[in-house]
Amino acid sequence: MQRRQHTRVRLRLPVRLRWVAPLGQKTEQCETRNASRGGLLLACHEQHPIGLPLWVTFPFDPAIPDAQPELLARVLRCEDHREDGHQVVEIAVHFESSLHGSIGKNIAKQPWAAPEECWRSLAIPIQVRQQNIPWFEEAMSTDVSLEGLRFISHREYSTGEALLVTFPSRDSVPWDGGGEHAARVVQVERIPGSSSLSVTARKVST
Numbered sequence: 001m002q003r004r005q006h007t008r009v010r011l012r013l014p015v016r017l018r019w020v021a022p023l024g025q026k027t028e029q030c031e032t033r034n035a036s037r038g039g040l041l042l043a044c045h046e047q048h049p050i051g052l053p054l055w056v057t058f059p060f061d062p063a064i065p066d067a068q069p070e071l072l073a074r075v076l077r078c079e080d081h082r083e084d085g086h087q088v089v090e091i092a093v094h095f096e097s098s099l100h101g102s103i104g105k106n107i108a109k110q111p112w113a114a115p116e117e118c119w120r121s122l123a124i125p126i127q128v129r130q131q132n133i134p135w136f137e138e139a140m141s142t143d144v145s146l147e148g149l150r151f152i153s154h155r156e157y158s159t160g161e162a163l164l165v166t167f168p169s170r171d172s173v174p175w176d177g178g179g180e181h182a183a184r185v186v187q188v189e190r191i192p193g194s195s196s197l198s199v200t201a202r203k204v205s206t
């Protein structure tokens with residue numbers, strides 16, 4: 001009996017994965033084996049833990065220099081697989097509309113938060129550093145509003161901590177102004193099934 005929510009289609013197309021690692025962002029180019037509206041089955045080279053949040057560019061064209069859309073996904077399965085006489089890592093990923101559905105459920109009820117309908121999913125690479133510390137962390141945003149930002153991190157942050165956030169280009173800046181944006185941590189949550197943290201910060205008016 002077919003129990004899958006979405007029909008799978010055999011398809012071989014290049015895919016780029018991006019994820020947040022302890023020492024910065026990492027990327028890997030993989031290839032699809034089948035695809036559906038809900039996720040992908042990929043042939044890759046690196047192992048990824050189940051539950052890891054990552055960002056998928058599908059299909060990926062390495063000849064395009066500009067930023068390409070990225071979809072938030074989560075690893076469902078990862079196992080070694082032999083294909084055409086070569087060892088590959090077979091990874092099944094499920095698309096997530098946002099991590100907002102599984103964590104931060106009460107964010108809109110906080111007095112500092114924007115209304116729920118004002119948040120939108122936006123996956124872009126950002127640079128985050130703690131105030132008075134020159135070394136930044138490469139992170140990925142998951143949700144933004146005009147007043148706040150949620151991103152995935154491997155660093156430990158504390159509620160109330162001052163941050164400086166830099167966006168990669170002016171076209172992708174969801175906040176007014178350029179350069180570094182002052183923000184303050186208002187919520188830190190551990191992502192289920194992952195060593196990563198979801199950090200919510202509120203923009204500080206200057």
